[in-house]
Structures are given as structure tokens and as C-alpha cells.
Amino acid sequence: ETGVTQTPRHLVMGMTNKKSLKCEQHLGHNAMYWYKQSAKKPLELMFVYSLEERVENNSVPSRFSPECPNSSHLFLHLHTLQPEDSALYLCASSQDAAMNTEAFFGQGTRLTVV
Amino acid sequence: DQQVKQNSPSLSVQEGRISILNCDYTNSMFDYFLWYKKYPAEGPTFLISISSIKDKNEDGRFTVFLNKSAKHLSLHIVPSQPGDSAVYFCAASFSSNTGKLIFGQGTTLQVKP
Numbered sequence: 001e002t003g004v005t006q007t008p009r010h011l012v013m014g015m016t017n018k019k020s021l022k023c024e025q026h027l028g029h030n031a032m033y034w035y036k037q038s039a040k041k042p043l044e045l046m047f048v049y050s051l052e053e054r055v056e057n058n059s060v061p062s063r064f065s066p067e068c069p070n071s072s073h074l075f076l077h078l079h080t081l082q083p084e085d086s087a088l089y090l091c092a093s094s095q096d097a098a099m100n101t102e103a104f105f106g107q108g109t110r111l112t113v114v
Numbered sequence: 115d116q117q118v119k120q121n122s123p124s125l126s127v128q129e130g131r132i133s134i135l136n137c138d139y140t141n142s143m144f145d146y147f148l149w150y151k152k153y154p155a156e157g158p159t160f161l162i163s164i165s166s167i168k169d170k171n172e173d174g175r176f177t178v179f180l181n182k183s184a185k186h187l188s189l190h191i192v193p194s195q196p197g198d199s200a201v202y203f204c205a206a207s208f209s210s211n212t213g214k215l216i217f218g219q220g221t222t223l224q225v226k227p
Binding site: 058 | 116150155158160163203205214217218219220
């Protein structure tokens with residue numbers, strides 16, 4: 001039990017579909033993150049939310065749309081994705097978005113775009 | 115341009131021996147470094163960290179060494195155990211308020227019984 005739960009664990013979607021990834025944390029943290037891990041590449045930060053406000057968008061295409069309705073939940077809305085967007089999407093949370101805080105990760109959603 | 119590099123994709127050691135995982139970085143402004151461990155089908159889990167004001171941090175069997183002049187850090191696991199077999203990621207962050215972690219590619223450690 002990591003305290004950060006992601007659903008679904010696996011997702012296959014067509015390029016015209018709209019789907020959403022969900023992340024929930026039960027750690028009382030104030031910051032939440034989306035990371036992406038493509039094949040044979042390092043984890044890449046996509047978005048940072050601090051106290052439900054987006055504080056960083058790491059040049060992510062608009063076909064990825066994050067939403068943070070409260071400090072415990074984070075969504076990643078997906079639409080008109082490309083096959084190269086297939087990857088492992090990891091959610092993480094930390095006490096806050098300040099320096100010297102370690103992030104706790106969920107198990108990830110393995111996304112395949114066909 | 116990758117700012118954090120783990121040049122060894124894999125490492126194999128015998129149970130009971132020392133495992134040394136290496137990480138190099140290019141940006142001297144990084145001031146906090148972390149190691150994460152990842153098992154298959156699980157998310158990364160935090161292992162140990164070190165601030166740039168230190169050169170060593172120890173936690174049980176795990177020790178992280180930081181050499182700022184060489185922009186190099188290493189994770190030592192001693193004694194290594196079969197349960198340590200996993201992918202190990204090095205990460206670095208800046209003295210800023212974005213919580214942004216920059217990861218290396220990972221090193222797969224196999225500890226043989």
C-alpha cells in the first residue's frame with residue numbers, strides 16, 4: 001500500500017477516444033504530479049499541482065489535460081492521442097512542492113494508443 | 115540533453131557482496147539527490163536521499179555518496195540481498211519550489227543467490 005492509487009492500471013484506447021486517468025492519494029500531501037515513462041527513456045515530469053493549482057506544465061501537448069479538483073485527487077484527461085503517447089503514466093504526491101521533499105508514486109497506468 | 119545519467123543499464127552481483135550503482139549529472143545547480151527503487155508492475159519507491167551540503171548519507175544497508183566536484187553520486191548496498199533485485203533510478207532536483215525531479219534512465223540490479 002503506497003498511499004497513492006492510480007486507476008486504471010492498464011488502458012488501451014484509439015486515437016479518437018477520450019479517456020481519463022485517475023490518481024488518489026491518502027497521505028495528506030499538498031502537491032501532486034504526473035510523470036510519463038516512455039520505453040527506454042527516463043521518467044519525465046509532465047505537470048505539478050500545488051494546493052490544487054497548476055505550478056508547472058513541462059511543455060506537454062494540449063491533448064493531455066490535467067485536473068486537480070482537490071488536494072487528494074488528480075486526473076489526466078486524454079483526447080486524440082497518438083501511438084507515440086503509449087507509455088507508463090505515473091502519478092506522485094509529496095508533502096509540498098518545495099525543495100527537499102521526496103515524492104511517493106502510484107503503480108502507474110500502462111497506456112497503449114492504437 | 116539528459117541532465118542525469120546512469121550509464122550502466124544493468125548490474126549483476128552475488129548475494130552478500132556490495133552493489134554500487136552510479137549516477138552522473140551535468141547541472142551544478144542541482145542541490146538535492148534521491149534514489150528510487152522500482153519493482154516490475156509497481157511505481158518507484160523512495161529509497162534514500164542526500165542534500166548537496168553533505169557528501170554521505172547512510173540508512174541501514176544503503177549509503178549514498180555525493181562528489182560535487184565530479185558531479186557524481188553513487189548508491190552502495192551492502193550486503194546485497196536477492197530482494198534488492200529491481201530497477202534503481204537516480205533523481206535530482208533544484209533549489210526551487212516546483213518539486214521537479216529529473217530522473218536518470220535507471221539501472222537494473224540483479225542479486226544472485
